[in-house]
Amino acid sequence: MSLRPTVDFLLYQWLDAEKLQARERFADHSRETFDAVLDTSERIAREKYAPFNRVVDTEEPRTETEPDGTLRVVLPQATYEARRAYAESGLLSAAQDYDIGGMQLPYTVEAAANSFFAAASISIGSNLLTSGNANLLMVHGTDLQKQVFALNEFNGRWSGTMCLSEPQAGSSLSDVATRAVPDGEGFESDPLGPRYRLKGNKMWISSGDHELTENIVHLVLAKIPGPDGKLVPGTKGISLFIVPKKLVDTNGQLTGVRNDVALAGLNHKLGWRGTTNTLLNFGEGKYPVDGQAGAVGYLVGQPGKGLHCMFHMMNEARIGIGMAATMLGLAGYYASLDYAKNRPQGRPVQGPKDGAAAVVKDAAQPQVRIVEHADVKRMLLAQKSYGEGALALNLFCARLVDEQHTGDAAAADEARLLLEVLTPIAKSWPSEWCLEANSLAIQIHGGYGYTRDFPVEQYWRDNRLNMIHEGTHGIQAMDLLGRKVLMEGGRGLQLLAGRINATIERAIQVPALAAHANALGKALQDVGAATKAAWATGQPADALANAVPYMQAFGHTVLAWVWLDVALATLAADAALAQPASVGRMGAMRFFFHYELPKIGAWLQVVSTRDATCASFPEEAF
C-alpha cells in the first residue's frame, strides 16, 4: 500500500473534500483539480525530493568564509533544484486568492499535497515557513507589506523565516531580549511600515541564511523599550517586525544595500539536516546601514501585539509539524513493509510436541519472509495505526481550518474552538508515536536498519525534532490542560466530546464496531473525569504536574475516535470488505483499540490522583 490511496480515501471517502466545491471560494474546484494538484506534488516529490533525502543528510549545510569575512552557506545542488521545482509548481501560493496568482485551493488539499514532499524528504524544503510567513503578512501586514514581501514569497522569488527563539529564550518567549528602537526622525512614515533598528541574537532559525532565493524575509519578535529604556517583562511587550536580509524598495526591488543581519553560525543537528538551522545576529554592526549598526525592521501590526500576530499562524504551523512527524512515520512504515516482504529469515513456530516443553521449528523447511512472523506483523500494524491515524487526524484538522475560514458563522466558530483543543494533539501525538513507529521500522530491519545503507535510521533521527520545535511536548501539554480545555468555559472540550459521542452513536449500531464504541465511550468518560480531578484544587501546580501523561491519554482517546470514525467510513464505502485496503483499515483500527487505547489507564491514574511524586521531589535527591 502506498501513500496516495490512503490520502485519497481520507480526503474523499472520509472527509468528503469534494463538498468544499459548494463554498463560493472553491466553486471552480472539483475532484479533478484536487487530483491534479496531488498528481503534481506526488511527481515532484518523487523526482526532486525522494532521491536526494540521503544526500541532504550526508552533505549537511556548512559555511565558507568569503574574502570580506561573510559566512556563506553551502548546500547540495539537489536542494536548489527541489526548491525551484516546488516554487515553479505554484504550491507556495496554492491557497491564495486568484487575484494575487493563487489557486484558491482548500487548505485540506494543500496539506494533503504537502504530505508527499514531507514523506519524500522532510528536510529538503522549508517551504512551510515561507508560506506561514507570507500568510501572516496577508492577515496582519499593510497593503504594501503584502505587495512587497508576501507576494514575493508566494511567487518563489524570496523565502521567509520565523525568528522567535533566542539563546536564553526558547520555550519562554516572554524573555525575548531583542530590542527595536525607532530609526531616527520620520521613522513612522516609511512606506514599508514604521521603521526600527533591531539588535539581538536569534537562535534555532530554520533557513535563516542561504542563497536559494534572491532575498530572505525574516519575521522577528522584538521588544520596543519604554521611555526609561527598559524592556517590558512578559509577552505583552513583544512586537513583530519584517527584517529583510537585503533591503528593498517599494517596488520589491533590491536596493543593493545589505541589512545588518549576520549569520553567526549553523547548528549541527542529529537529523533534519537538509534544512539550514542558524544563529543570527541582528544589528551587531557587521553590515551597517547608513553607517549605523542595527538591522532595519518594519513594524507589522500594532506595537506589543507581536505574539498575537505570530500565534495567528501557530495552529497551522503546529499542524504542519504534526504532518511532518506523520509522514516520517509513514515513510518508515512503507520502507519496513517493503523490507519485511522481501527478507527471508526464520520459520514458523511449532510444537511443543509430545509433551516436550520447548518450542520447535523445522529447520529443513525453507525460510519464510519476515512479514509472515506475528511479531513483525505487530510492528507493522503499530506503524500503520500510528501513521495512518495521525494522517487522518491532521487532515481532519486541516479540514477544520477550511471550515473556520469558509464555513458559516456558527460552523466557523465551532471549527475554531475545536482546532484550539485539537492542535496540541495534532502536533504532539504524531511527534511521539510516529517516532516510535520509526523505531519499530528500524527493529524490523534488524542490524541493517541500524546502518546508513537503509533509510529508516534517518527517519528516526529526523523525527526526533518534532517533539521539540514549535512548542515542546511539555508546552503542548500545558497548553492543552492549562488553557485549551478550560477556555470559554470548557466549551471546546464539550464540542469535541459531542463529536466523539456522535461517532460512538453511529458505531454502536454496527456489530463489528459496538465493542469499540463502548470502549471509546468509557475512555471519554475517564478523560473527562480526570480533567475535573486534575483541576479539583484549582491549583495549576497540582493540575499541570502531570500535564504530559494527561496529553498522552487525551491523544490516544482522540486517535481512537479518529480510527472509529475512519472505520465507519470504510464500512460505508466497502461493507463487504472486498478491498484489501478496507481489511487493512479495519485491522489497524482493531489494533488501536486492543493494543493502544488500554494504555490510557496508567496515564490517567496519576492525573486523577494529582500525583505529586515528581513535583515534590527535592532537587538534591536526584
Added chain:
Amino acid sequence: MSLRPTVDFLLYQWLDAEKLQARERFADHSRETFDAVLDTSERIAREKYAPFNRVVDTEEPRTETEPDGTLRVVLPQATYEARRAYAESGLLSAAQDYDIGGMQLPYTVEAAANSFFAAASISIGSNLLTSGNANLLMVHGTDLQKQVFALNEFNGRWSGTMCLSEPQAGSSLSDVATRAVPDGEGFESDPLGPRYRLKGNKMWISSGDHELTENIVHLVLAKIPGPDGKLVPGTKGISLFIVPKKLVDTNGQLTGVRNDVALAGLNHKLGWRGTTNTLLNFGEGKYPVDGQAGAVGYLVGQPGKGLHCMFHMMNEARIGIGMAATMLGLAGYYASLDYAKNRPQGRPVQGPKDGAAAVVKDAAQPQVRIVEHADVKRMLLAQKSYGEGALALNLFCARLVDEQHTGDAAAADEARLLLEVLTPIAKSWPSEWCLEANSLAIQIHGGYGYTRDFPVEQYWRDNRLNMIHEGTHGIQAMDLLGRKVLMEGGRGLQLLAGRINATIERAIQVPALAAHANALGKALQDVGAATKAAWATGQPADALANAVPYMQAFGHTVLAWVWLDVALATLAADAALAQPASVGRMGAMRFFFHYELPKIGAWLQVVSTRDATCASFPEEAF
C-alpha cells in the same frame, strides 16, 4: 548524584557483596580490594574513555587500501590509548584464576567495574567480546587452546570476536552456511585442535578487523558437511572453530603466515561508531595458506556442539548488553540533570486568578532553572527509575552468576535457573527503557539536545543498537515466553515468584511500602495468569503472537520488584531518610509504582486474550 555512590549502595548495602569473601575463591578479597578495582576503573574511564566519546563518533572507523590490496582499518589514536590502558589494568582477566594471572574477582564486581567504561564511552572498547571469547575457551577449549589463545586474550596481546551472523542468517542461526572441511590428511592431529578449512561470509562482526592488537582470535560458527557434501539443516549441525587472523604456533608466536580471513567492508552505523563492525570473508582465497584457499580453523569442543558452546556464554553476553544500555541511560540522566540544574527558562505557573480561566505566570520574576519545573522533574525521575532500576537488576543478575559458579549445589542450581528466566529481561528491559530515558534526556535539553554540541543525542543513537544485537527484542520475548517460563516444568518462574513474594512479605510490614507490596503482588498474579492464558491452547502460534507485550509486562513487574527490594535496603540503611540519596531512591521507587507498573494492564490484556489481530492480519492488507 554520580554513578559511584549508586554502584556502592547496590553492591554493598543491597547485594551484600562483601559476603562473597566467605567463598573460598574470593577469600583474599575484601571491600578494600573491590574498591581498589572500582577506583581504577573509574579513573581510566574518566581519563581515557570519557573525553574521547565524541571523537570516536565523529571519526568513525574507515578503511585505507594498502598497496597489496589489503583493506586496513583506521581508528582514532584515542582508541589505541583506551585499549592499552584497559589491558594494562588487568581487568581483562580480573575474574580468572590466580594461576593464570587473574585476580579471582567476583563477576559482580567485574560487572560493576565495567559499568564505568560503558558510561564513559560505550563504543570505544569491545573488551567484553574478548573476555567472552576467552571465557568460552576456558570452558570448552583444550589445554593448549586455553594456553595459546585464551591467555593471550586475557593478557591483552590479542583480542577476540564472536562470528555468528551471516548476511542471510541473523536471528536465524540454523541457516548458517559457512562450511568447514577437514584440512587434509592428519587434520585431526594438529596440536591446536582438529584443523579445518572454512569458507563463508560473516556479517555484523564487532571488532572484526583492526590493528589494536597483534592478532585477532575469531570464534566462528560453521557447519561440517556430511558425507554427501550437504550441510545439516538447523542448529544441530553447527560447530565452533578458532580462526586466528594470523596463524600462530603452539607457543603463541605468530608464524608470519596470514590466515585467509579478509575484511570485505565496514558497516556504517547510526551509532556505537567507536567499535568497528565488519563483514568478513572467510576462505575466499585472498590470503591462501599453503597455496590453498580456505581459512584455517581449529575445532573447539565436539562437532555439532558449536551453538551449545556459544550459548554457554550467552547469559553473560546478554547481561553485558543490558549493562551497556543501562549505562547509556544513566549517562544521559547525569547529563540532563546537570543541564536542568544550570539552564534558566520559564517560571512557575500561578492562578487561575479571579476566576479567569487562563494559567498565568509573573514575567517580572527572574527565570527559574528548569530542574524546578514539575515536568522536567518527571523526565528526570523517569530516567532515574529506569537507569538505576536497570543497574540494580543487572548487578543482581551478575550476583546470580557468582552464585551459580561458587554457591553450594542447591544455591548454584537455583541461581542458574533464575538467570535463565531473568536474562531476557536483563537484556531487553534496559534496551527499551534506557533508550526512552535517552530520549527524555534530549527532551530536557530542548533544541540544544538535538545538536551535536551536547552528548545526549549520541547516547540515544548508541543505545538504539541494544534492542537489536545479541538477540533482538522479538527473540528475547520468544525465549522468555516460549522457553524460559516453560523449562523444567515452570520451575524457573516459580523460583522467581518465590523471590518476589519474599520481598512482598517483608515490604508489606513497612507502612511506606505496604501499598506498593500489594500492587506488586497483584502484578505478579496478573503475569502468572497471563502466562497460563497465553498457553491455554498449547499452540505456540497463539501464545507467542504477543510475546513482546508479555515480555514488557514481565519486565515492568520484575523492575517493580527490584525497586521494592532496593527500597527495603534503603530503609534498612537509613530509616530516617536522612540522606538525600535515600530520599531519591524512595522517590524513584514511588515513581515506578505510580507511573510505570500500571502500564502492565494494557500489555497483559492482549496476552491473556491471545489477541490475534496481528497474527491473522493478511499481508496484502498492509
